[in-house]
Amino acid sequence: MKYLAIAASVFLLGTAAASADAIEDRQAHMKERGAQMQVLVPIAQAKNPFDAAAVMDALKALEENAAKMDIEAFWPAGSEGGKSSPKIWEDMEGFKAANEKYEADVKAAVAANPQDLGSFQAVFGAMASNCGSCHEAYRL
Numbered sequence: 001m002k003y004l005a006i007a008a009s010v011f012l013l014g015t016a017a018a019s020a021d022a023i024e025d026r027q028a029h030m031k032e033r034g035a036q037m038q039v040l041v042p043i044a045q046a047k048n049p050f051d052a053a054a055v056m057d058a059l060k061a062l063e064e065n066a067a068k069m070d071i072e073a074f075w076p077a078g079s080e081g082g083k084s085s086p087k088i089w090e091d092m093e094g095f096k097a098a099n100e101k102y103e104a105d106v107k108a109a110v111a112a113n114p115q116d117l118g119s120f121q122a123v124f125g126a127m128a129s130n131c132g133s134c135h136e137a138y139r140l
């Protein structure tokens with residue numbers, strides 16, 4: 001009996017640690033996106049001069065980041081917390097679809113290889129709108 005209680009508490013500690021890691025990992029993953037957006041947004045708003053190489057570096061970093069998005073590892077069952085809405089686990093298919101759309105739009109922006117502000121703004125708007133729409137639906 002005592003052994004069972006110890007085993008159960010070790011198990012509970014284990015899952016708590018795993019979900020704390022998942023929250024930390026997904027927030028770190030999202031922070032990488034935020035860092036690239038700090039380069040891209042002022043350029044898109046014409047507050048900083050257009051720089052094709054800087055834009056491509058940031059877009060490629062977002063593409064690499066998107067390829068590392070691992071929903072099973074970052075949002076495992078039982079890892080509710082952080083700013084993740086419970087809706088993620090209630091509507092995992094919708095969350096995955098939002099992620100796939102985002103990744104497709106990032107790839108399209110890289111493939112467009114924008115060489116001037118106008119063509120960058122055209123692909124950037126579509127890509128960046130995914131951040132807001134997913135956050136609105138699935139972030140607290």
Ligand code: HEC
Nearest residue numbers: 027030033034037082083084098099102130131134138139
């Ligand atoms: C498919 C859904 C989805 C997309 C697309 C998405 N995010 Fe997020 N993001 C989330 C969720 C969910 C959280 C909350 C994570 C948590 O705290 O558990 C989050 C959190 C964040 C955070 C806060 C991280 C922290 O330290 O707490 C930042 C910054 C962020 N996202 C930036 C972005 C940017 C920039 C984009 C677009 C380039 C983006 N996200 C696209 C779902 C998404």
